[in-house]
Amino acid sequence: MNNAPPSQITEPIDIAALEPDEAWETLSIIPEGNEKQDFDMRLCRIGRLPPVHPLSQYVSGLLLRICDDPEVEVIIPEADIGLDAYAHPKIKKIVISKKLIELFESEEELLFVLHHEWKHIQLGHSNR
Numbered sequence: 001m002n003n004a005p006p007s008q009i010t011e012p013i014d015i016a017a018l019e020p021d022e023a024w025e026t027l028s029i030i031p032e033g034n035e036k037q038d039f040d041m042r043l044c045r046i047g048r049l050p051p052v053h054p055l056s057q058y059v060s061g062l063l064l065r066i067c068d069d070p071e072v073e074v075i076i077p078e079a080d081i082g083l084d085a086y087a088h089p090k091i092k093k094i095v096i097s098k099k100l101i102e103l104f105e106s107e108e109e110l111l112f113v114l115h116h117e118w119k120h121i122q123l124g125h126s127n128r
């Protein structure tokens with residue numbers, strides 16, 4: 001796992017070779033400072049579903065039903081981060097894994113998790 005500062009991270013990650021815990025750490029442990037830039041660089045290294053992907057659009061549409069802040073964004077990583085969802089309040093990002101989304105049996109379950117993560121952002125909870 002390479003925890004070097006973003007300015008020192010140059011090599012791409014082979015997302016297929018990552019264990020779920022390694023992929024999760026790549027996005028979830030963001031050092032203080034320029035959080036948005038660091039998050040974006042780490043996200044580029046492991047990949048994400050594009051915002052125009054049908055699953056991204058569906059989940060973003062659900063978020064709009066419960067969240068009144070247009071700056072909040074849902075990220076679905078391409079890498080396997082296991083069954084997980086978490087919020088980055090300072091940069092207004094919600095990260096949710098494809099595996100977790102696929103596990104839900106109803107839209108209400110997905111809405112519950114999105115609402116839970118949105119509350120972390122709304123209340124300014126730390127992701128540390």
